[in-house]
Amino acid sequence: DTAVSQTPKYLVTQMGNDKSIKCEQNLGHDTMYWYKQDSKKFLKIMFSYNNKELIINETVPNRFSPKSPDKAHLNLHINSLELGDSAVYFCASTPTGVGEKLFFGSGTQLSVL
């Protein structure tokens, strides 16, 4: 059973389109994240949710809108896709607390043409 699962694995789309990435965790964790990894492997935090409440929003363009229908799910919707949005997007979850390790999904590789 996959602990943190993301869909789709690959997403190829045209500039200007709207797309969504879904994430689910079956670990019972309270906190979920979206990270963006660029071509140089730099992992940058985008959003963090705790029990469906937005905790961290790291100056991400308004075109990115996370939604957490319940604490096991965190989806990412992206409007008006741009070339610079091409990256690998990772969902992660963790129990609430200091020093708790992150459990990552396998990533969604987004290519905007």
Next chain:
Amino acid sequence: EDQVTQSPEALRLQEGESSSLNCSYTVSGLRGLFWYRQDPGKGPEFLFTLYSAGEEKEKERLKATLTKKESFLHITAPKPEDSATYLCAVQASYQKVTFGTGTKLQVIP
């Protein structure tokens, strides 16, 4: 703002050739320093958490150490299967974990 700098960017070792990876950090109030391993096409996988200067943790051929300004990941007698990107991260505030850019390790048989 929290900053994490890893060096070198890439490291190529012969099998059995021990070495160390460096992670320098600037953070106000370190609550935890993490090491993760990332294989191509996969998400990062947790290795260690260190909480305070002087702390050390070991797992197989890997040993992580922590000082007040940096952390080292020592790899003893590496094998080809240790090839991966190793990521360092720090946690200062309650839920924000900031990552470095990683060190890509290649171990040649």
